[in-house]
Amino acid sequence: xxxxxxxSKKKTRIQAKNEQKILDAALAVFSQFGFRGSTxxxxxxxxxxxxxxxxxxxxxxxxxxxxxxxxxxDHWLAPLSELDPDGDPVDQxxxxxxxxxxxxxxxxxxxxxxxxxxLQGAAMIGDVLKGDLKALVDExxxxxxxxxxxxxxxxxxxxxxxxxxxxxxxxxxxxxxQIRSVLGATYNKDRCFLDAQSTITSILVNGLKVQ
Numbered sequence: 001x002x003x004x005x006x007x008s009k010k011k012t013r014i015q016a017k018n019e020q021k022i023l024d025a026a027l028a029v030f031s032q033f034g035f036r037g038s039t040x041x042x043x044x045x046x047x048x049x050x051x052x053x054x055x056x057x058x059x060x061x062x063x064x065x066x067x068x069x070x071x072x073x074d075h076w077l078a079p080l081s082e083l084d085p086d087g088d089p090v091d092q093x094x095x096x097x098x099x100x101x102x103x104x105x106x107x108x109x110x111x112x113x114x115x116x117x118x119l120q121g122a123a124m125i126g127d128v129l130k131g132d133l134k135a136l137v138d139e140x141x142x143x144x145x146x147x148x149x150x151x152x153x154x155x156x157x158x159x160x161x162x163x164x165x166x167x168x169x170x171x172x173x174x175x176x177x178q179i180r181s182v183l184g185a186t187y188n189k190d191r192c193f194l195d196a197q198s199t200i201t202s203i204l205v206n207g208l209k210v211q
Contacts, residue, residue: 019057022047023071026064031109034116035065062124069117069125072110073133076103080162083140089147090208094201097165101200104173105193111173137162153208168200 025047044051079099144158
């Protein structure tokens with residue numbers, strides 16, 4: 001019996017490529033049909049692989065779904081982990097926010113998948129939220145608090161600042177339909193994100209200034 005690829009210590013280039021191909025296909029399927037409405041057959045068809053081939057790499061639908069959520073979270077947390085305590089506070093916060101906004105522009109499906117999991121109570125990834133996510137946010141909240149205590153930025157609640165950045169940037173992925181409806185004929189994706197960058201940067205810079 002063949003070993004599942006995910007269980008092997010080292011993946012070949014082809015194995016890594018096929019895993020990502022399956023994950024990309026699953027993201028498209030889950031985004032359209034949701035977790036409950038999706039099947040391994042749909043994912044296999046979208047990936048242009050056989051069902052046994054998909055199950056060689058993953059144990060089942062839930063395994064793929066959790067991997068996607070973890071991949072999205074890892075991608076989102078990477079720029080937060082790079083928030084530099086020795087850098088200029090406002091520059092660091094604005095830089096992080098702009099990276100998060102760009103992630104929403106480039107991969108809205110992943111953002112919507114993650115948002116839906118949160119709305120369902122995070123049953124699949126709750127332990128990660130209470131573990132790795134919380135630990136990193138605690139660490140970076142301490143950095144923001146230190147900047148505020150030193151008088152380098154305005155007195156803000158560091159956790160709610162981070163929540164605000166998440167809510168603002170992810171809105172452009174999760175509520176894209178609403179944005180398109182409100183802007184109507186004037187909507188242009190690239191122009192929308194340029195305007196968002198300018199507006200959000202201005203609000204952050206002015207709001208973080210020490211009065």
